Amino acid sequence: MKAVAALLLAFSLTLPARAELPAAVQALAPESPAQWRALGQGEMRWLGFRLYEATLWVSGERYQDSAPFALQLRYAREISRDRLVSSSISEMRRLGWRDEAQLRRWESALESIFPDVAAGHVIVGVSLPGRGAAFFHDGRPVGEVADPEFARAFFAIWLDARTRAPELRARLLQES
Numbered sequence: 001m002k003a004v005a006a007l008l009l010a011f012s013l014t015l016p017a018r019a020e021l022p023a024a025v026q027a028l029a030p031e032s033p034a035q036w037r038a039l040g041q042g043e044m045r046w047l048g049f050r051l052y053e054a055t056l057w058v059s060g061e062r063y064q065d066s067a068p069f070a071l072q073l074r075y076a077r078e079i080s081r082d083r084l085v086s087s088s089i090s091e092m093r094r095l096g097w098r099d100e101a102q103l104r105r106w107e108s109a110l111e112s113i114f115p116d117v118a119a120g121h122v123i124v125g126v127s128l129p130g131r132g133a134a135f136f137h138d139g140r141p142v143g144e145v146a147d148p149e150f151a152r153a154f155f156a157i158w159l160d161a162r163t164r165a166p167e168l169r170a171r172l173l174q175e176s
Contacts (some may be wrong), residue, residue: 021057022139025070025124029059036070039063042171049077054158056172063159063173070126071158071172075117082115085110092153095160113143127151136159 006090021036039062041055055061057070085176090109097103113135117123133151134144145151156163163169 018174021070021072021124022136024139024141025057025126025136028068028070028126028128028134030068035059037061040174044165044168047122051079052076053169056159057094065127065152065159066129067126068126069155072122072124075123076119077120078091078116081111081114081116084114088154088157091157091164093162095153095156095162097153098107100147103138106145106153109143109145109150112175113145115142125154127155133135 026036036057036059039056039058041053043049043053052073052075053073053091055072057063057072059068061070085107087101088110092106093103114123115121115137117137122136122138123156126134128134130144130148132144132148133149133154135142145154158165158169158172161169169175
């Protein structure tokens with residue numbers, strides 16, 4: 001009996017954690033928290049190492065960049081704030097945002113928002129069309145970038161057709 005219980009416990013530890021949005025994020029859904037729905041989920045790996053599990057939450061039936069959505073990242077390893085920020089800015093630049101003064105402003109904003117992360121930490125970014133993006137770390141609000149262009153550039157890292165992670169994008173958007 002103990003062997004079966006141990007086997008079940010070991011198996012359950014290999015399953016992904018059930019995705020759930022913090023109450024502060026749920027409150028940003030139009031009209032009611034019940035409108036958020038997990039659309040897709042996948043893992044980001046680099047050189048075979050699991051970096052994070054991503055879940056895309058939508059406020060309607062499907063993903064639309066003109067409607068609020070949330071991208072939830074549950075980290076599998078330690079990553080410094082500096083690495084998170086520099087990778088984000090580098091990807092925005094690669095995807096076509098070239099105004100260096102604008103990128104420096106965004107970099108400064110992200111430096112004040114992003115923490116160092118460790119395994120199990122969760123960052124949620126919420127796209128608020130016409131307003132910008134709000135960020136949450138382990139359920140607590142950590143900052144907002146009040147710039148709709150920033151939100152487009154930031155979420156393009158995962159959702160643009162030119163992403164470095166096309167398989168993850170397809171899973172998030174539930175594309176075949």
